[in-house]
Each structure stands twice: as C-alpha cells, then as structure tokens.
Amino acid sequence: AQSVAQPEDQVNVAEGNPLTVKCTYSVSGNPYLFWYVQYPNRGLQFLLKYITGDNLVKGSYGFEAEFNKSQTSFHLKKPSALVSDSALYFCAVRDGSDYKLSFGAGTTVTVRA
Amino acid sequence: EAGVAQSPRYKIIEKRQSVAFWCNPISGHATLYWYQQILGQGPKLLIQFQNNGVVDDSQLPKDRFSAERLKGVDSTLKIQPAKLEDSAVYLCASSFGGSSSTDTQYFGPGTRLTVL
Numbered sequence: 001a002q003s004v005a006q007p008e009d010q011v012n013v014a015e016g017n018p019l020t021v022k023c024t025y026s027v028s029g030n031p032y033l034f035w036y037v038q039y040p041n042r043g044l045q046f047l048l049k050y051i052t053g054d055n056l057v058k059g060s061y062g063f064e065a066e067f068n069k070s071q072t073s074f075h076l077k078k079p080s081a082l083v084s085d086s087a088l089y090f091c092a093v094r095d096g097s098d099y100k101l102s103f104g105a106g107t108t109v110t111v112r113a
Numbered sequence: 114e115a116g117v118a119q120s121p122r123y124k125i126i127e128k129r130q131s132v133a134f135w136c137n138p139i140s141g142h143a144t145l146y147w148y149q150q151i152l153g154q155g156p157k158l159l160i161q162f163q164n165n166g167v168v169d170d171s172q173l174p175k176d177r178f179s180a181e182r183l184k185g186v187d188s189t190l191k192i193q194p195a196k197l198e199d200s201a202v203y204l205c206a207s208s209f210g211g212s213s214s215t216d217t218q219y220f221g222p223g224t225r226l227t228v229l
Contacts, residue, residue, distance in 0.1 A: 004155075032215055034217070036220070041222075041225075042222055042223075043117070043119075043204055043220035043221050043222045043223050044156070044204065044206075044220040045220070046217055046218075046219060046220075049215075049217060051215045090155055090156075092155075099161075099168070099169075100158060100169070101158065101218060102155075103155030103156050103157075104155050105153070105154055105155050106153075106154075106155055
C-alpha cells in the first residue's frame with residue numbers, strides 16, 4: 001500500500017524568506033511523486049512531479065522539489081516566498097506498479113507581507 | 114488549451130435528495146477521475162474511467178453513488194439519496210494516457226456539495 005504524510009498542517013513565513021513544505025512517502029515499488037496547489041474555491045493545480053532522473057525537480061511559479069530516496073522525502077521549496085503563494089499544498093504519490101494517486105492531508109501555507 | 118470543466122460549482126440539497134455533477138475533461142484525455150475531498154483532507158479517488166470503461170470503482174459507495182462516461186468523453190456522477198456525510202467538494206480530473214503511473218492528472222474547479 002502507498003501513503004503520503006505531510007507532517008505540518010500549517011507553515012507560516014514572511015514574504016521574501018525561503019519556503020519549505022515537507023512530504024514523506026511510503027511505497028513498495030518505485031515512487032512517482034507530485035505536488036499540487038489549491039487556492040480557495042479552486043481545483044488543484046499541478047506544480048511539478050518526479051518520475052526519474054535528477055533528484056531536483058523544477059516546476060511552476062518558481063517552485064522546486066528535492067527527491068531523497070534514503071529519507072523517502074519529497075519536500076517542496078521556494079527560495080523567496082510571495083504573499084500570493086498563500087494556499088493549500090498537497091503532496092501525492094503513485095507506486096510504480098499501481099496507477100492510484102494517493103494524496104496527503106495538505107499543508108496550509110501563509111505568507112505574511 | 115481549455116481545462117477540465119465542471120458544473121455546477123455549488124449545490125445545496127437536503128438529505129435523501131438526489132444530485133448530479135457533470136465533468137468535461139481536457140480534449141483528447143483518455144482517462145477521467147472523480148475524487149471526493151472532505152474538508153481538511155486530501156482528495157480520495159471514487160472512480161476512474163479509461164475511455165468509457167471503468168478501471169477502478171473500489172471506493173465508490175455503490176449503494177448511493179453512480180457514475181458513467183457513455184461516449185468516452187464527458188462524465189456524470191450521481192448521488193441518490195444523499196446523506197449528510199456526502200458534504201464535500203467533488204473534483205474531476207483527467208490525464209492523457211491510460212493508467213500510466215507517470216501521467217499528470219489535471220483537475221477541474223470542483224463542485225462544492227452541501228447536504229442539509
């Protein structure tokens with residue numbers, strides 16, 4: 001069975017500071033990892049994914065994520081946060097042998113001006 | 114490129130009533146998904162179609178929920194009769210290929226259902 005944990009319900013940062021949203025996963029096969037963002041009353045927007053290759057993945061809106069196999073983590077990062085990055089962020093995982101996408105519970109990011 | 118379309122955006126019904134949601138995926142996307150997102154939780158897959166066939170409906174409460182994708186394009190999800198615990202956002206998503214693990218799913222804006 002596959003699962004995702006987002007250990008922080010909320011992350012608060014000041015604008016201009018680095019932003020990190022944590023994600024750990026558990027799969028039996030090869031992990032395929034995704035990050036989505038959800039703004040109020042909107043659907044989920046795709047940010048980036050890791051399938052294979054370089055452990056550092058770059059995505060939309062200046063976000064990047066680092067895949068760490070030994071720590072089973074896929075943390076989302078942004079070097080300089082903007083107030084407009086305030087939203088709900090979801091990490092999701094697929095086991096390489098399964099097509100189902102499992103989501104974490106989400107992390108609410110608040111960036112203060 | 115147009116995204117995934119869903120309607121209605123909001124729906125309020127009383128328990129034991131029926132409700133239907135509609136989804137039109139991104140053009141050319143073979144796979145369509147319906148998710149239920151309860152407040153404070155991540156989306157949970159209800160049913161997955163590839164073209165007009167069901168790939169997985171193991172988490173669909175079949176005593177009250179039904180879904181169809183008759184022509185392999187748009188889809189309808191129905192709840193009959195609704196219960197209070199069905200209050201949630203219902204998200205539709207689509208992906209280009211089959212059930213490949215690497216395909217990105219693209220989501221619609223969702224339908225927020227409130228059951229009173």
